[in-house]
Amino acid sequence: MAPVTNGRLLFNEVPEGFPVPGKTTIYDGSQTIDLENVALQGGFLVKVLVLSIDPYLRGRMRAPEKKSYNPPFTLSEPIGNYGVGVVIRSENPAVKPGDHLYGFYPFVQYTIQQDAQAFRVLDDKPNLPWSAYIGVCGMPGETSYYAWKEYAAPKKGDVVFVTAASGPVGATVVQLAKEDGLKVIASAGSDEKVAFASSIGADVAFNYKTVPTRKVLEKEGPINIYWDNVGGEILEAALDNAAKGARFIECGMISGYNAQTPYGIKNVMQIVTQELHIHGFIVGNLRHKYVDEFYSKFVPRVASGEIKYKEYLVRGLENAGEAILDVQSGKNFGKCVIVVADD
Amino acid sequence: MAPVTNGRLLFNEVPEGFPVPGKTTIYDGSQTIDLENVALQGGFLVKVLVLSIDPYLRGRMRAPEKKSYNPPFTLSEPIGNYGVGVVIRSENPAVKPGDHLYGFYPFVQYTIQQDAQAFRVLDDKPNLPWSAYIGVCGMPGETSYYAWKEYAAPKKGDVVFVTAASGPVGATVVQLAKEDGLKVIASAGSDEKVAFASSIGADVAFNYKTVPTRKVLEKEGPINIYWDNVGGEILEAALDNAAKGARFIECGMISGYNAQTPYGIKNVMQIVTQELHIHGFIVGNLRHKYVDEFYSKFVPRVASGEIKYKEYLVRGLENAGEAILDVQSGKNFGKCVIVVADD
Numbered sequence: 001m002a003p004v005t006n007g008r009l010l011f012n013e014v015p016e017g018f019p020v021p022g023k024t025t026i027y028d029g030s031q032t033i034d035l036e037n038v039a040l041q042g043g044f045l046v047k048v049l050v051l052s053i054d055p056y057l058r059g060r061m062r063a064p065e066k067k068s069y070n071p072p073f074t075l076s077e078p079i080g081n082y083g084v085g086v087v088i089r090s091e092n093p094a095v096k097p098g099d100h101l102y103g104f105y106p107f108v109q110y111t112i113q114q115d116a117q118a119f120r121v122l123d124d125k126p127n128l129p130w131s132a133y134i135g136v137c138g139m140p141g142e143t144s145y146y147a148w149k150e151y152a153a154p155k156k157g158d159v160v161f162v163t164a165a166s167g168p169v170g171a172t173v174v175q176l177a178k179e180d181g182l183k184v185i186a187s188a189g190s191d192e193k194v195a196f197a198s199s200i201g202a203d204v205a206f207n208y209k210t211v212p213t214r215k216v217l218e219k220e221g222p223i224n225i226y227w228d229n230v231g232g233e234i235l236e237a238a239l240d241n242a243a244k245g246a247r248f249i250e251c252g253m254i255s256g257y258n259a260q261t262p263y264g265i266k267n268v269m270q271i272v273t274q275e276l277h278i279h280g281f282i283v284g285n286l287r288h289k290y291v292d293e294f295y296s297k298f299v300p301r302v303a304s305g306e307i308k309y310k311e312y313l314v315r316g317l318e319n320a321g322e323a324i325l326d327v328q329s330g331k332n333f334g335k336c337v338i339v340v341a342d343d
Numbered sequence: 344m345a346p347v348t349n350g351r352l353l354f355n356e357v358p359e360g361f362p363v364p365g366k367t368t369i370y371d372g373s374q375t376i377d378l379e380n381v382a383l384q385g386g387f388l389v390k391v392l393v394l395s396i397d398p399y400l401r402g403r404m405r406a407p408e409k410k411s412y413n414p415p416f417t418l419s420e421p422i423g424n425y426g427v428g429v430v431i432r433s434e435n436p437a438v439k440p441g442d443h444l445y446g447f448y449p450f451v452q453y454t455i456q457q458d459a460q461a462f463r464v465l466d467d468k469p470n471l472p473w474s475a476y477i478g479v480c481g482m483p484g485e486t487s488y489y490a491w492k493e494y495a496a497p498k499k500g501d502v503v504f505v506t507a508a509s510g511p512v513g514a515t516v517v518q519l520a521k522e523d524g525l526k527v528i529a530s531a532g533s534d535e536k537v538a539f540a541s542s543i544g545a546d547v548a549f550n551y552k553t554v555p556t557r558k559v560l561e562k563e564g565p566i567n568i569y570w571d572n573v574g575g576e577i578l579e580a581a582l583d584n585a586a587k588g589a590r591f592i593e594c595g596m597i598s599g600y601n602a603q604t605p606y607g608i609k610n611v612m613q614i615v616t617q618e619l620h621i622h623g624f625i626v627g628n629l630r631h632k633y634v635d636e637f638y639s640k641f642v643p644r645v646a647s648g649e650i651k652y653k654e655y656l657v658r659g660l661e662n663a664g665e666a667i668l669d670v671q672s673g674k675n676f677g678k679c680v681i682v683v684a685d686d
Contacts, residue, residue: 059616069587069616231611244412250614264607268574271593271623273402273412278621280614 003032009107009320011073014063018258018328021321024061025079029318033110035088043114044090048105049343051083052134053314053323053336055229058257069282078106082139084122084130085111086343092116100124102133107320109340128303130343135335136309137299139283140168143251145294146286148173151249151279152225154180159221161185161238164229165202166193168309168335169251173227174202175307185220187213187234189330196333200308208234217241230255232263239270248278258328310334346375352450352663354416357406361601361671364664367404368422372661376453378431386457387433391448392686394426395477396657396666396679398572401600412625421449425482427465427473428454429686435459443467445476450663452683471646473686478511478678479652480642482626486594487515488637489629494592494622495568497523502564504528504581507572508545509536511652511678512594516570517545518650528563530556530577532673539676543651551577560584573598575606582613591621601671653677 007029015024038045057079062072073079083105087097094116095101103119105111113119122133135141154160160177164170165186177184178201186202188194189209197205204220206213214237217223222243228235231253238248256262271278301307312332314323317340326332350372358367381388400422405415416422426448430440437459438444446462448454456462465476478484495503503520507513508529520527521544529545531537532552540548547563549556557580560566565586571578574596581591599605614621644650655675657666660683669675 069618235611250611252615253612256612262609262612264609265611266605266607268578268593268608269596269599269605271621272595273625274623275412275625275628276621276623278614278619280617280619282616282618285618 001034001036003034004110005029006031006033006108006110007317008078008109009317011061011075011077011079013075015061015258017260019058019061019321019324021325025321025324027318027321035110038112040089040091040112041114042091043112044092044095044116045088046085046101046105046111046113047088048083048085048109048111048340049100050131050134051105051107051317051320051338051340052081052138052140053320053327053332053338054081054140055252055254055257055327057081057324058328078108080104080106082134083340084133095119095121100130102138107317109317125299125303127305128299131311131313131335131337131339132302132309134337135168135311136172136302136307140335141172141298141302142287142291142294143283144169144172144176145298146283146290147249147251147279147281148176149290150281150286151247151277152177152180153247154182154225156181158224159183159185159243160225160227161187161217161221161223162202162227163187163208163234164189164254165197165205166310166333167229170227170229171197171200171309172307174200177225178202182225183220185216185223187216190333193333196310213237214240222246225249227251228253232256236265236267239265239267239276242270242274242276245275245277248276250278250280254328254330312336313339315339344377344379346377347453348372349374349376349451349453350660351421351452352660354404354418354420354422356418358404358601360603362401362404362664362667364668368664368667370661370664378453381455383432383434383455384457385434386455387435387438387459388431389428389444389448389454389456390431391426391428391452391454391683392443393474393477394448394450394660394663394681394683395424395481395483396663396670396675396681397424397483398595398597398600398670400424400667401671421451423447423449425477426683427476438462438464443473445481450660450681452660468642468646470648471642474654474656474678474680474682475645475652477680478654479515479645479650483511483678484515484641484645485630485634485637486626487512487519488641489626489633490592490594490622490624491516491519492633493624493629494590494620495520495523496590497525497568499524501567502526502528502586503568503570504530504560504564504566505545505570506530506551506577507532507597508540508548509653509676510572513570513572514540514543514652515650517543520568521545525568526563528559528566530559533676536676539653556580557583565589568592570594571596575599579608579610582608582610582617582619585613585617585619588618588620591619593621593623597671597673655679656682658682
């Protein structure tokens with residue numbers, strides 16, 4: 001078999017605001033790979049099937065001198081994120097051709113990997129597409145599950161406010177909160193997203209672009225738990241409507257990721273007067289505590305249809321740059337997945 | 344004995360910025376009281392000896408429609424706070440003349456109280472003036488002790504940053520942190536306050552008015568624990584210099600109490616990326632957990648001279664309005680005490 005194209009999505013330039021497809025990232029189709037003969041050097045050759053686009057990727061598209069919890073992407077190299085691929089060839093006894101591996105991949109069509117420990121061999125469950133393993137059954141679902149267990153401390157009668165409630169993180173939080181018997185207020189950025197939030201159990205769901213969050217919280221709050229995916233003015237409204245002793249789970253603040261001047265939160269004194277507990281977290285650092293129950297208890301409930309989720313599928317690695325922008329601007333409805341290849 | 348003057352400090356007007364003596368509060372010497380014959384109606388007559396002036400009082404000098412964790416002061420009525428008084432007469436078997444009572448008093452020279460449960464009868468310990476019971480051995484000391492126990496979670500090698508480090512709260516925190524073997528960075532607002540912070544064990548002490556906090560934290564941090572008494576720009580600097588998993592103990596934010604426009608905190612995303620845990624608290628709600636060990640273990644160490652403190656004594660209830668302003672503007676060096684009368 002002749003060598004085939006091995007397309008790549010390269011980090012090309014640090015964006016100043018929103019990432020621009022073809023500028024921040026560029027698709028490069030100039031490399032080829034000989035799938036039958038390429039040297040594996042004890043490793044395994046993987047055909048990438050699906051790649052995840054998540055809000056946090058914006059944080060890695062930064063200048064190398066800026067510090068953060070994860071390394072910046074390297075200019076002229078492929079960006080990377082969670083994905084699922086299928087093993088084509090292997091010289092590593094821990095994985096075999098046909099295995100489906102969940103883990104962190106470069107944004108390429110084919111990749112040779114050496115460390116089998118860095119990947120999880122997935123079961124082929126009925127009713128669970130591989131894409132689910134990078135969404136509700138992958139890092140975003142883990143995010144919701146781990147931090148909810150760790151920090152929510154739900155009590156009877158509690159009111160929870162969930163932002164970005166149609167995304168893979170928010171929608172999972174809505175469902176976990178309803179399981180715990182709480183009243184759920186959910187916000188999202190379109191009427192169709194709001195309808196989905198209602199359909200999965202949110203008691204009050206609203207479009208934050210047309211209804212002021214502050215008004216809704218004043219009417220339906222005060223809130224005992226705030227799941228923050230957005231930061232900024234919405235965080236400010238949540239602080240002003242926090243109940244005594246409320247828990248704030250700080251998952252992300254997408255409203256600020258592409259802003260040139262960060263928004264200043266003016267009412268942090270609420271932290272003192274309302275005796276708030278605010279927890280930031282990085283999913284990877286909670287994984288060891290909950291990963292086993294996540295895969296043994298939670299994932300089967302997704303497969304059974306009990307836990308609902310939405311996907312936003314984008315076909316072709318060449319369209320990943322546009323998908324990155326969609327996720328930063330909220331154009332996607334549901335978990336954004338790049339379908340790199342069919343199985 | 345003829346009736347004597349019963350001076351009072353009345354709440355006269357809601358301040359817009361700093362509280363103005365003679366305007367925000369006014370001293371009224373028009374009332375008299377007949378100490379021998381005034382009807383007690385089953386209660387007890389107390390001569391007030393010392394009253395506490397604390398930063399948080401500013402929050403009670405607000406319009407009645409503004410909600411907060413404590414009630415607003417009532418216009419034309421005496422303000423109130425913690426104090427120590429001596430019982431002159433009593434019809435309540437739980438207290439007797441000569442008893443020294445710690446509790447919440449109106450700002451008056453003499454008061455008739457009914458609820459003995461609301462006061463604590465103090466031991467007359469050698470080397471412990473009654474004023475200490477409203478400072479390091481009272482609410483401010485309790486503040487430090489309770490929240491440090493509850494939220495600091497000190498670990499070997501931790502670095503702690505304490506603001507307002509010469510005050511009764513900050514200075515106690517400095518000493519608790521040193522007991523736990525931590526490196527202590529302390530800030531205060533004058534060179535003499537800084538010298539005191541050093542004398543009680545701070546490893547690095549600086550005058551935040553002449554040395555940028557951010558520079559000090561960049562050099563001496565990152566910080567694992569931040570004790571916040573000030574908020575604002577200093578909180579922002581602390582967020583930028585927080586170590587992974589740092590604990591922020593939000594005690595107060597005096598930099599904002601008298602500001603017309605609140606300062607906006609622009610780097611709250613640090614909460615997520617550094618996995619911070621931020622705890623607001625009100626001392627009264629932690630009291631039940633630690634009050635017994637506070638009085639049985641901590642107070643004797645103050646009496647023995649092991650725990651150090653500074654006092655800023657102001658004689659005369661008529662000067663309390665000025666003292667309130669001193670505390671809001673940081674003019675006081677040490678715990679501000681109004682000496683209403685000698686014992």
